[in-house]
Amino acid sequence: MKIFNGRVVAPGEVTAEAVVSHGGLNTLASFQKALQFGDKTATCGDQNNPDLYGKQMAGKALCLPQTIGSTTGGLVLYCACAMGRQPACMLFSQPIDSLAGAGVILADVWLEGASMPVVDSLGDEFLDYVKDGMSITVKENGIVEVE
Amino acid sequence: MILTDEQKAMLDGAQGETLAKVMQTVIRYGELFGAERLVPVTSKYNHLVTSFGLKMMTPVFDLMQQLIDAGVTSQQKFSADPRPLDKNVPKNFLQNLVFNKFMYSTQDFYEGQLKSLGLMDDNAFTCACYMDEVGNKPGKGDVLSWAESSAVVYANSVLGARCNRNSGIIDIMGSIAGYVPEFGLLTDEGRRASWIVEIKTTKKPEAQLLGSAIGMKVMKDVPYIKGLDKWLGEELDDAACTYLKDFGAATASNGAVGLYHVENLTPEAKELGERLIREGAKVYVIDDAELQRVYESYPVIWKNPDAKPKLCFMGCPHMSLEQLKSWTERLDAALAEAGNKKVVIPTVFTAPPAVIAEFDKTEYSAKLKEMGVIVSYICPLMYMNNPLCGKMPVITSSNKLRTYTTARYYTDDEILEQITKGGKN
Numbered sequence: 001m002k003i004f005n006g007r008v009v010a011p012g013e014v015t016a017e018a019v020v021s022h023g024g025l026n027t028l029a030s031f032q033k034a035l036q037f038g039d040k041t042a043t044c045g046d047q048n049n050p051d052l053y054g055k056q057m058a059g060k061a062l063c064l065p066q067t068i069g070s071t072t073g074g075l076v077l078y079c080a081c082a083m084g085r086q087p088a089c090m091l092f093s094q095p096i097d098s099l100a101g102a103g104v105i106l107a108d109v110w111l112e113g114a115s116m117p118v119v120d121s122l123g124d125e126f127l128d129y130v131k132d133g134m135s136i137t138v139k140e141n142g143i144v145e146v147e
Numbered sequence: 148m149i150l151t152d153e154q155k156a157m158l159d160g161a162q163g164e165t166l167a168k169v170m171q172t173v174i175r176y177g178e179l180f181g182a183e184r185l186v187p188v189t190s191k192y193n194h195l196v197t198s199f200g201l202k203m204m205t206p207v208f209d210l211m212q213q214l215i216d217a218g219v220t221s222q223q224k225f226s227a228d229p230r231p232l233d234k235n236v237p238k239n240f241l242q243n244l245v246f247n248k249f250m251y252s253t254q255d256f257y258e259g260q261l262k263s264l265g266l267m268d269d270n271a272f273t274c275a276c277y278m279d280e281v282g283n284k285p286g287k288g289d290v291l292s293w294a295e296s297s298a299v300v301y302a303n304s305v306l307g308a309r310c311n312r313n314s315g316i317i318d319i320m321g322s323i324a325g326y327v328p329e330f331g332l333l334t335d336e337g338r339r340a341s342w343i344v345e346i347k348t349t350k351k352p353e354a355q356l357l358g359s360a361i362g363m364k365v366m367k368d369v370p371y372i373k374g375l376d377k378w379l380g381e382e383l384d385d386a387a388c389t390y391l392k393d394f395g396a397a398t399a400s401n402g403a404v405g406l407y408h409v410e411n412l413t414p415e416a417k418e419l420g421e422r423l424i425r426e427g428a429k430v431y432v433i434d435d436a437e438l439q440r441v442y443e444s445y446p447v448i449w450k451n452p453d454a455k456p457k458l459c460f461m462g463c464p465h466m467s468l469e470q471l472k473s474w475t476e477r478l479d480a481a482l483a484e485a486g487n488k489k490v491v492i493p494t495v496f497t498a499p500p501a502v503i504a505e506f507d508k509t510e511y512s513a514k515l516k517e518m519g520v521i522v523s524y525i526c527p528l529m530y531m532n533n534p535l536c537g538k539m540p541v542i543t544s545s546n547k548l549r550t551y552t553t554a555r556y557y558t559d560d561e562i563l564e565q566i567t568k569g570g571k572n
Contacts, residue, residue, distance in 0.1 A: 009179065024366055024403065029551050032532055036250065037201040047448045048550060068366060068403040069195045069550065071294040074314025075207055082206030097367055097403060098331065101179045102314035109172045110210055 077103025177328020358397025447475030
C-alpha cells in the first residue's frame, strides 16, 4: 500500500476501484453520451482518451491529471452529480483546473447529498503509481491510500 | 478572501438567500484558485456557453429556474452559444424524431429561460459573439465572466480582455454577482507564458492543426508563439482574426488553452514582447513533420473507415463573413475545375445569424446557394452528438468538432477536394 497526500477540494471518505487517465479528461466528450442516453455506468465516450474510452466512470475512483476541453465541463460534472452518475471520487495529480473546480463547487453548493470527495495536488508520482483496478481509499483529510 | 462590505452583505443574505448562494459559489470558486478578492465585471455583455435544451441538462434548467423565481438576474445582457437545431440542415426522419422528441424537447422552454435571464436578442446565438456583426466585442482590459472555450481564448488573446476559462453556470453566476474572483488569466502574472512555441514550417500552417498540436502539448499553460507572424503579418486584419479564431478554438478544445500570445501580432505580445515569457519556459518546435505526426495521430472511429462521406460541416467555431466569402470563391474555382456545378457531398457552412444576414446582402450568398451549400446558424457539435449522427460518416476541417464527435478531420484543401470532386475518402 502506498499513501499520497493532497488538498481536499470536496471532503468525504470513500473506497473504490481506480480508473486512470494519464492524459487530461475531456469532461464533455467523456460524459455526454452517458448522460444523454441513460447509461447509469457512465461509460467514457471520449475517443481521444485511450486510457478511459469505453470504461465505466460512475462509482469509480477517477484518477487524472486535470480536465480539459469545452467550458461546459463544469456543468456536465454538475449534471452527472445531480443524476447520480458521478465517479465515487476524483483524484487529481495536479492542482484542479477551473472547469472541474466549478463543477465540484456547484454540486457542493446547489445540490443536496451529491457526494463526490475530490482531492487534488497528489503529484505526478500518484499517477505513475496508480493502475486500473487498484483499490483506493480517500480519507477526510486528503490522504489517499492506494493498494 | 477579502470582501467589501457590499459583498459581505450579499453573502450574508441581505438581498435574499438565492443571491447569497450565488455569492457563495463565486467566492468558493475563487478560493479554490487562491483569489484574494473579487473584481467587478466590466464588459458590456456576458456570454453563456449553454444554449441547448438537452434533456440531460434538466438539473441546469432547475437551477436556472431557481434564479428566475427568486428574481436573481444579471444587470448584463448576454449572448449564448448556437442553437442545436435548424430545419434547413439535412436530417432523416429518424434523426428528426430523435432531435425534436427526445434530445432537444426542452429547447423552447430553455430559450424562454434565457430570455428571462437577459438574452441580448432572439438571434444572439453564436459561439463567435465577438464578431463585429454580432456586437458582443469586449475591449482590451475588460473583465469578463464568459464561458465557451473558443470565445474565451479569442477574447483573451486577440482582444486583450481578461477572462478565466469559466465553466457554464459559473458564467452567469459571476455576471449576476457583478464580480468575479481575481486569479489566473485575470492577473498579469497568470498571463505570462510558460511555453515558447517556435514555428518552423515551410508553408503557412493549417490553423486548426497548429492549434491542436499546441493545445495537446501545453494543455492549460500559456504559449508564446514565435514565427507565426511570418505567415499572418503584424496586423489583426480580418484574415488574421479569422485564422486566430480557428487556431484558438483548436488549442482550447484539444487542450485547455485560455490565452496565447503571438509575437508581433496579438496585443499583449506587441506591447510587452518577450517580457511575457516566464523564466525557464519550455520550448516546443513545430515543423512540417511535427504537424504531420499530429495529423496522423487522430483516430478514425467511423465504423467503415473507407465509407463515402455523407455530410460535411464547416464552421466550428462559426465562420466569419470573410470566411464565407473566401470559401465561396474557392468553391467556385474548384467546381469549375472539376466540371461540377454543385458540391458532391451535402455541405453545411455555419455562421452567426447576424453574419448570415450580412452575407445574404452580398452577391456571394446566391452563388453559394447555387453551388448547393447550406448556410446555417446551427451548432454542428450539438447536431452531431447523438448515436444516429455518430454512425454517419461526417467530414470537417474543425478540430473542435473532431474532438467531441465522430466527425473526421481533413485540412481545408482536402475538404475542398472532397466536396467538389469527391476526392479521397
